[in-house]
Amino acid sequence: MQRIGVFVCWCGSNIAATVDVERVAQVMKNEPGVVFSTDYQYMCSEAGQAIIRNAIAEHKLTGIVVCSCSPRMHEATFRKTAQRAGLNPYMVEIANIREQCSWIHKDKEEGTEKAIVLARAALAKVMLNAPLIAGQSSVTKRALVIGGGIAGIQSALDIADAGYEVDIVEKEPTIGGKMSKLDKTFPTLDCSACILTPKMVDAAQNEKITLYTYSEVEEVKGFVGNFNVKIRRKARYVKEDVCTGCGACMQKCPSKKGLNEFNLGLNKRTAIYIPFAQAIPNVAVIDATQCIKIKNNKCGLCDTVCAAKAIDYNQQDEFIEREYGAIVMATGFNPIKLDKFNEYSYAECPDVITSLELERIMNAAGPTGGKLVKMSNGEHPHDITFIQCVGSRDISGRGKCYCSKICCMYTAKHAMLIRDKYPDVNVHVFYIDVRTPGKNFDEFYRRAVEEYSVDYIKGQVGKVYPEGDHLVVQGVDMLANEQIIHKTDMVVLATAIEPDPTARKIASMLTASIDTNDFITEAHPKLRPVESPTAGIFLSGVCQGPKDIPETVAQAGAAAVKVLGLLSKDKLVTNPCVSQSNELLCNGCSMCQNVCPYGAIGYEDKLINDHGIRETRRVAVVNEALCQGCGACTVTCPSGAMDLKGFTNKQIMAEVDAICK
């Protein structure tokens, strides 16, 4: 016979103002099975927890119901309280009379009535609870970081710094990400390469860090502490450990028509190339679609000139498999494609460029050697027009509904850098709002206006079109209530950013949740911002949401701390609320396996003794280490064989019955 205690919390006035807590405690006292019932101002406080512990001891309670806030908030707290008093922690049920009751009701009578119903439901469930024992699993002391931008690099450095092994998988031939493409960075205007390349070199030289560049994650199996990952190392056609990065091959390669990815296609590169001078690893790669030898079996010049004998035209993709305890997603972002925004003439006019392209044009290692020129004719521009929010805050279906967050700041940066270096150039910025929250950010933007006289115009641009050898911008100045027809030489589009297109695929491999915009979802937007709801998966950088470098680096460090917290454990406590299949009922139909998002269900041929009939049957077996207790299988199973411990079908029905009574 269960002996249940009920503890009704006031939550100060949060609950007590809308729920007659005393009455709830009184009513519950008379429910069958309840031997003790009380209310208190703050159940979660030390004094409140003491009341619970004492009652458990004094009344020999076998289970408790706490009527309080959401279980998300304090279930763990009260489970610990019970455990300290010698009660199995899974003999605790929470009735959420705050979020589901006092916060949504105005009328105290109604609120009280509902609180009693919820308490009764929790009581009905706890009466059927059985003690559960959490299991244990081991932890592989190595982390995987997917994506080698500044986010991934920083997370890896921090993990390695604490003494743990960490691998970075980067799909491009070099690490560095978008930051390696930037010229100078706000808000301090330091040169991006100068602050990034030392970190890239650190990552390469750190003996705890292994870089898998030009590589992709193919498959992920396993679970927190024990991920098994298959990595594809794409053929470079150059032996990575032999190439010295001398660049002799690039001098000789006759195939010069490949678009230079590093310069966003603004100029060309040879078929064999090193992405940029500070690339890590400093190793060449052959673009098979451009190489004459690979395509037509002619040429072979690079092999002839390579003193190190690093070229291997027959190289194939390789696969490696490794075990990891934790995985960090750091897959970053890209500017959106502008094919739905014909009004800006981006596709037709070389002088209409994106902001990231401008970074390359301003950069000394860029396609113009750092000289600001019109891409159409190489001439010096005298007038430049920036357009902010291109594709951001757009719910028309052409763009992205969110604010890309970084564009206001980098546009102010671009405007200032241009005015500083070329005072003869007029700079105009069309904006909807200038959003500059952040340390020294608004001051930065105001400098553009007040020190550099940049012309900020409140309004948008309707269209951009070529006229002779210049461009015409038709926009509006909303403050002056005037339409503007403006002749300009270059137009720079502050293009919205979106998660890398591979993010969705990677997320589904990791069973990490993703939002409607393909940003990876955090476990809690405020309190667990760098963890995925999927255990063992952590988030770093723009793959989680738009952010600038300072925020990215801070988040990368935070993700590393969470990884270290995990890797420093020898054993993990597993959640005992897992599914279990009743062999006698299971008919081996595979339906549960098809719905399980964690791949936790397998089948075994087992000798079954079904009421005296002995036969071999194919039955479902749940891998308890993989099962996350989502319950998808239990509702799918047509034979009612699947049941979730701690949330059995019987328990759920008892709750429903208690509510409907």
Added chain:
Amino acid sequence: MHNNSDKQKDQVFRMTGVDTRKCMKCGKCSASCPSFNEMQYRPHQFVDMVTKGRIEELMASPSIYHCLSCFACVERCPRGVEPAVVVEAIRNLAERKQGGTYFSPDEVPELIDGTVPQQALVSAFRKYRK
């Protein structure tokens, strides 16, 4: 400053299915509008005035006849507000109110006076006359 709820405004919402509160005041409609200089209230102002419930003023304004119904604003509005649809709705409110009748083909000859854009007339047929 405006009241958060207003009957006439609600009627415009119902007629058009357009929620002008989605407008983020970016001005792209006005930036796109070929009739901008002709309009007393520019497309972005027009949208804003609907949100504010200043429907009578709009009905009395010649702006409703100066919109070309070119739909450039509808095409480019990042918030899916469809300013031209709102202009059309107000124009219809005004026309219905004047004679109490719907727009009829018989009126076309008188209306073609060189100032009312033909497209505006055509669009009135399109939506509001069987």
